[in-house]
Amino acid sequence: MAKDLQSTKVSAAEQTVVASKQTDITTVITKEEQNMVENMAAKESYVPQENGTGFFFIKGAPTERKDITTVITADEQKMVEKMSVKEGFVPQEIRTGFFFIKEK
Numbered sequence: 001m002a003k004d005l006q007s008t009k010v011s012a013a014e015q016t017v018v019a020s021k022q023t024d025i026t027t028v029i030t031k032e033e034q035n036m037v038e039n040m041a042a043k044e045s046y047v048p049q050e051n052g053t054g055f056f057f058i059k060g061a062p063t064e065r066k067d068i069t070t071v072i073t074a075d076e077q078k079m080v081e082k083m084s085v086k087e088g089f090v091p092q093e094i095r096t097g098f099f100f101i102k103e104k
Helices: 012-020 031-039 074-082
Strands: 044-048 054-058 087-090 098-101
Antiparallel strands (some): 044 054
16 A cells, blocks of 8 residues: 555656746845845856845846936835835836835
């Protein structure tokens, strides 16, 4: 009977399929990590984080314009004000998203 049971081993290909069906994952990147990535010579790499996760980055070509304007809706502003976290990233459907830091 035991030989009729399915194996608990999962191939890498099966794991990839499972991972691709999971929901989106939000990774918070600290100011220090952002500065570190910006100062690295590498154009792409992986940065491990203390909590055991990490993130990949790929740097695009630098733009001539350094300032970027991000439009934040009133609903997004209210959402950030109601959040208990003091800093974070808010992804936007149409735009790239924005980082925020709440002052005390």
